[in-house]
């Protein structure tokens with residue numbers, strides 16, 4: 001049993017729920033909070049089934065300082081992993097204030113409350129979106145931030161800036177930002193996975209929803225990019241691999257070279273959108289109705305991770321393949337469909 005007690009904000013969400021499984025299975029005590037603004041109890045129920053434990057969960061908003069103060073006072077948290085954030089690129093363009101208010105308000109309120117209760121380990125869910133379209137396609141953490149493509153991307157950059165400033169001012173605070181590439185897949189138990197709100201924006205949920213018959217047709221955006229098949233290149237990482245990186249970050253946070261470090265979390269392999277679609281068809285044997293269409297506005301042509309720093313300093317690397325990601329995503333979609341009937 002670890003002596004650390006971990007708070008996961010946004011605990012009912014996709015990545016947090018998978019991360020909670022890994023922490024619990026490694027013997028950590030975890031506390032989850034969520035305001036259910038973009039989630040519900042579905043994944044918490046799955047999480048309890050997988051781990052065969054009763055989850056310590058509290059409903060509340062990360063911008064509610066009183067809620068957080070009471071929580072830190074009562075729960076004796078040692079480390080925080082901050083997942084809670086809005087993440088739709090499209091919605092952020094339509095409703096930028098929602099994104100600035102929620103994504104910046106929650107991180108600053110959390111950090112204020114942590115300071116009061118002397119909690120000094122903070123792991124942040126960042127994104128490869130902070131790089132914009134990098135000059136070096138296999139990007140490492142030293143790449144400069146280009147202008148963000150969306151308000152969502154800007155909030156991730158701004159949060160990292162907040163963390164830079166607070167760690168300069170407070171040497172006791174230890175921060176790790178984890179820059180996720182494209183998280184996909186689901187827990188192999190098919191008891192937790194991604195639950196998109198409305199029509200999915202992201203590729204893999206759109207693929208699986210089309211395959212199950214919820215959507216008529218998948219549209220693959222762009223055929224004239226400067227890539228081998230003309231579609232965009234991304235680094236698709238299995239959510240369970242991603243989850244395990246958080247455990248390693250929590251274990252190693254006090255041994256980092258500085259008190260504010262960032263890590264790329266990706267496989268290191270770039271895959272095109274069309275390769276992924278073809279692989280899905282090959283693995284599942286499902287006939288997928290898809291068409292190639294013009295580019296989607298705001299998409300970056302190609303980016304994938306150089307994950308060497310995470311391997312060196314966290315001892316982490318991905319273990320699961322794209323095939324496993326797609327198989328697990330498909331199992332989860334089938335589980336959702338079976339439970340709707």
Ligand code: UD1
Pocket residue numbers: 087088089127128129149150153182201202203204206218219220221222232233234273296299300
């Ligand atoms: C975006 C964000 C990322 C964020 C993620 C989660 C950027 C650069 N990236 O990733 O930071 O964490 O969303 O919301 O802002 N595609 C199709 N058809 C579809 C859906 C997607 O062809 O129906 C294509 C896209 O054009 C893109 C690729 O699939 O080329 C991946 O798209 P998506 O899954 O939305 O992720 P990103 O845009 O890479």
